[in-house]
Structure formats: structure tokens, C-alpha cells
Amino acid sequence: FDAVDVIRAKRDRDELSDGQIDWVVDAYTRGVVADEQMSALAMAILLNGMSRREIARWTDAMIRTGRRMDWSGVGRPTTDKHSTGGVGDKITLPLAPTVAACGAAVPQLSGRGLGHTGGTLDKLESIPGWRASLSADQMLGVLRDTGAVVCAAGDDLAPADKKLYALRDVTGTVEAIPLIASSIMSKKIAEGTGALVLDVKVGSGAFMKDVESARELAETMVALGTGAGVRTVALLTNMETPLGLTAGNALEVRESVEVLSGGGPADVVELTVRLAREMLAAAGVDGADPADALKDGSAMDVWRRMISAQGGDPDASLPAARETHTVLAPADGVLTSLDAYRVGVAAWRLGAGRTRKDEPVQAAAGVELHAKPGAAVRAGEPLLTLHTDEPARFERAFEALSGAFVVAPEGSRPDLPPLVIDRIG
Template sequence: MQIVELISKKRDGEALTTEQIDWLIDQYTRDTIPDYQMAAWLMAVYWRGMDARETSDLTLAMMRSGEQLRVRDIVTPVVDKHSTGGVGDKVTLAVAPLTAACGVAVSKMTGRGLGHTGGTVDKLEAIDGFRATLSRTEFIDILTKHNIVLAGQSQDLAPADGKMYALRDVTATVSSLSLIATSIMSKKLAIGSSHLLLDVKFGSGAFMKTQEQARELAVAMVEIGKLAGMHTVAAITSMEQPLGYAVGNALEMAEAIKILHGRGPRDISELCYHEVAELLVMTGNAPGMSEAKQQVERAVRSGAGVAKLAEVIAAQGGDAGQVEQPSLLPAAPVRSMVVAPRSGYIAGIDAEKIGLVSMSLGAGRFKKGDPIDHRTGLILQAKLGDQLRAGEPLVEVHARTESEAESVHDALLACYRWSEASVTAGPLIGEVIHPS
């Protein structure tokens, strides 16, 4: 079998056999297929797609490329939560500790930034000393002791996905529905939680630009989970504007801590609390959403959620004091305010462009291996539907230098649309997909 044959076959729109997919993933994991040839195959998949059988075969091949934890054999129930990515999406940072504080174990393997979207690992690593790379023994030990673990992609678990994940980021193949589904679900199946909640985003800041595309991806992943024996539910949520106000790693960590204290922005706080409640219902820890939301409110009011975040941060080598005092998180040396160029209502915010501006400040990666500056990013001062007068604060820029702050001024203004008439933002949660 030859990789060139598989590239040309997929380029021409043909389906690969199970044997061919198994061989491709095995050889790429063994480093006998170089990145440049895998990149060509990924681009062919991006343009030609994969059918349901190919997608399932690829998911299972990636899952089998390394060890499998099967954490549900150790702790039951144990949940996982995954977002398909967005701008300002620090939901996992709040949902995971709140869920654990409500008595449900959380086994989370999370990723780094892809394209214009931030990565949960990058945000966690804004905390001094935090260690996301864990061995199998450490992963299980932290989970059983603390009822929660927040790890990065392991070389031992779904290593094929780890390699492909980084390669997709720099080859403009991130937004392929098939590749997103297989990447997400191969990791989830390798971990082997009993329950999985997917947050599938659509809109300008998401990889799926329409709700219909998001629904297609959600249904595909829920079906993969069902076939593999994992109770999987998908919430389809809007990413037409950044979530919350903070965009950038340390800034988003600080905002997540506010959410855990009950002082976060309304939009993202409501989404976080809803997702925790959904997990409590899925696992049978609450008979319905009303009772589940009451449990969540108690965990917020009592401080149990933020205490659980500090606990797992400390367990993974991080400075829990930065959770207790977010002012100790890394801070950029330059802060500069961009003001509204006119009076009116904010009619639109291009979340993808906001994410790209944040990347240009150092908060994201333009190519594989780029370092992250955890200090940099943006804090929006107003959201969709807000009314501003000319000269009022619009975006606070957190930058390394005055020149970098000044360089993004025009790009930020181009992210906004204005209206003379009042504007109302649409619902954040569009639909929830349950297994059939």
C-alpha cells in the first residue's frame, strides 16, 4: 500500500476502505508517512469529505493508535465535555469544576488553540506551574483523588489525533466536518468516559458557520458516541460574537473565575450553568433541569465551584493562589483603549476577526510550534445590542508594546457593524441533540 495512492484516491472523491484507513493511521503514527504527505491527504478530505463509514473507521483507527483509559471502569459515572471551539470560549474552565463540585466526576482531556479559536490548555497554562501533560498513572490518580482532571493531549492516548490536530491547524483544514468529528470523538473514546456533552458552535467565530452545519456535525458525533456505547448529547450554540468579554489566555482564566463566583458576564454564565445542569441530568444526579440548576446555584453561592478549580490546579502543579487572587495572573505591560468611532447600536461583531486580532497580539499560533504569550488579548467593553456614544470605550487591548497595541486599532474597528436602530442578540442555545 502507498500513501500516494490514498491521496489520489481521496482527491478523486473515492472512499477509502477500512483496511486503507487503518494502514494510513498506523503508518502516520509510526512516522513512516511524513507531515507533507499527510497534509495533502487532509486537504483532499477537506475538499472531498468522507462518508459515514469512513468517518467511523477513521475515528476508531485514531482511537486505537495508542492506549485506552476506559475511566468509566474506575469511576462511574464520569463525564467529559467538549467544545468545537470559538472566541472567548472559556466554558470548560467553569463547567468542569462546577460539575465536579456537584458530585459528578469529570475526566477532561483538552486541546490547544486551533486557528482563530483559543485552547483550554493554553488558558490553563497561563497559571504558573500548571502541568497539562500527565502520564496515565497521574491522570487516573488525580481523577480518583479530586473527582476532576484537566489534562492536555497525551502522546499515549490517540497519538494519531495529536499529530493530525497540530497539522490541521497550519494547513487550513481545521473546518472539515469529518476531521472535526473524528478528532473529537477519537479522544473521547480513548478516554472512555460514561457520558459526553458536546458544545457544537456555529457562527462567525466558529468553524461551522451555519446552524445547519453545526447540527450535521452534532448528529454525526452523537451517533458515533451511541455506536461506541458512550451516552452523548450535543448542545448547538451560537458563536456570532465572542463569549463573554475576555479574549486571550490569562484574561479568559480571570473571567472564568468570575463565572465560578457568580459574577461573570450574563451570556457565558448562563451557558455554563446550563451545561452543568445538562450533565447532572444526563448522569441521573438530578431528576430534571430545574432541580439541576438549583444544585448549580448552590455550588456557585457556596464557593464550591471555584474551590474545586483551585484544588485541581494545585493537584497539577499550578499556583492555586492565582485562582484565589486572579490579579496575580500574568498581565501584559501595555493596555490601550479603542473607542467607538460613532454613536449607535452595535449590530454585529465578527468573532473570527476578533480572534485573529488576538492572535496577532501573541495570544494564538499562526504556525505549528509558535509560542503563546499568555498575557495578551482583548477585553470587549460592549456587546451586540449595546448602545454607545462616539468616543466611549469599545475594546481594551492588552499588548506587549505600544506599537503592537496601535497596530490592531483599525483591524478592531473593522470587526464591528453599527445601526441607528436598536438590535437584539439571538438565543445562545439553538438546540440540544439527544441520541435517538
């Protein structure tokens, strides 16, 4: 095979053969196909698309560049969730222990935040002592002992994706459904979970801004999972406004612990319970009800054991920011919108996220909301509190928040999309 022939074929809208796909993915991972050649191919894929057959083969070729994990020794059905990324999306934190408390095992390889969206590992790392890196044997040990493990993926899990994702990030080729779907699903299939629930976010704070493209991404990923023998379903969920009342690392851990204590914001509880039921159903486990596991302390018990198993102290106080600034409601009325993207950018600029890979994040930085869309507010009441260790960061966070919320006259009715928009699979 020849890289230029493969690029030309996709440029001219031909379907790539299985042999071409296997070769180009493997040769790129080994450094035989150059970055500039893969960039051209990624752009041709973005512009001309791929058939379902091509996407399935591409995903499989990416999986075969690394190892596929095996949890047959765990003794319980495995099930996992993947979110396409949002603002305030801390759902994995209450969800994984809840599902484990209900009888399934959750082997979650998770990621870090980039840009305005948060990452689960960054959140958990705000717990003193907690470690994201585990060997495969350690992962199996935590999974056996506690029923849930959330940790970083090793370098041998779909290495083609690590290289290709970094390249897409700098070549304007992230936003291609075949490439997003194969990137996410290669990692989740290689992770070895038996069942998978995809939380595909829709709205300003998400990758997919409209329901049609979110549905296409969800259908593509469900087909890939099902074709690879993973029982896969997807929910399309609202990301026009942040989930819960916090966006930031330690702030989101605090809120997750509230949910695990039987309290917490209604939307976080609702989505946790809904996703937990889907994960258990996909795994064929019909034991305890997730809503009960949050109320009776059994999910909290798993959380404490899973945090301790990775070196964390579940009783330690979480870091608090050195500086805070509270934004007040400008008028009496109804909060009709609070934009997820702008809140996410503000949290990022306050130090909760990174602008370059491998940059450290501030554990305590972020945004705390005092009202959600639909709430009545009074002039001068707190609307948001910004948290950071570096006050010089406030200015750029204020800029990000310009136009982030609307307080409409009393009696106004906001047009709020439902939390769960659709289910696919």
C-alpha cells in the same frame, strides 16, 4: 494493501473497505504511508466525503493507534465537554469544577490555541505555578481527589490524529467534516469518558460559519460517540460575538473566577449552567443543581483544589499587561454587532495566541470588552481595552478591529441569535 490504490478509490468516489481504512491509518502513523500520499487521500476525502460507516471505521482506526484510558477506578460516573473552538470560550474553567461539585467526575484532556481561537491549557498556564502535563497516574489522583482534572493529552492518545492534524493544517484539508469529526471524537473516545457534551460553535468566530454545516458536524460526532458507547449530545451555540467580556489567557481566568464566585457575565453563566446540566444528565447524575453550585461556593471549592493539585496558586495575582489601549465609542447609539472573528484575531495579534506551534503566548495579552451587542453606548465611552506586553503589537490589532463593531442610531434593535441555537442527540 497499497497506498496508491486507496487514494485512487477515494478519488473515484468508491467507499473504502474496513481493511483499507485500518491499514492506511496504521501505516501512515508508522511512517509506511508517506505524507504526500496521506495529503492526497485527505484532499480526496475533503472533495468526495465519506459515508457514516467509513467515518466510524476511520475514527476507530485512529483510536487503535494509541491507548484508550480507563477511569473505572474513580468511583463516580465520568462526563466531559468539548468545544469546537471560539473566541472568549473559557467555559471549561467554570464548568469542570461545577460538574464535579454536582457529583460527576470530569477527566478533560485539553488543547492549546492555534490561530484566532484560544486554548484551555494556555489560559490555565497563566495561573502562577500551574502545570498542564500529568502522567496517567497523576491524572487519576487529581480526578479522585477533586472530581475534575484538565490537562494535556499524552503522546500515546490517538497519535494518528497528531500527525494527521499537522498535515491537514499545511495542505488545506482542515475543513472536511469527516476529518474534523474523526479527529475530535478519536481523542474524546480514547480519553475514556463515559458521557460527552459537544459544544459546536456557529458563526464568524467558529470553524462552522453556518447552522447547516454545524448541524452536520454535530450529527456526525453524536453518531460516532453513541456508536462507541459514549453517551453523547451536542448543542449548537452562537459564536458571532465573543463569549463573555474577555478574550485572552489571564483575562479569561479572571472572568472565570468571577463566575465561580457567583457573578460574571450572563452569557458565560448561562452556557456554563446549560452545559453542566447536559453533562450531568448524560452521566445519569441527578444531584445538586449547577446554578446553586456556582452560588454556594462549592464549585469554587473544587476549582481551588484542582488548581492547587496541579501546582497552581489559586490566590496568586494574575499577570497584568505592561501596556493597555482603550478604544472609545464613536457615537451615541446601540452596539448592534461585535464580531467574534475580528476580536479573536486582535487578541491573537496582541500576543494571546501563537502563529507557529510551540511558540510561547503572553499570559496577560488580550481584549477586554466594555459592552456587548444590544447595549446602549455614549460617544467617548470605553468600548474595548487592548492588553499587551509589547506596544508594537497595537497597530496590527487595530487593523484587525477595523469594521469589528457597529454603533447604530439610538432605538436600533440588533438581530441577535440565541446563545443556544439547537440541541442534537
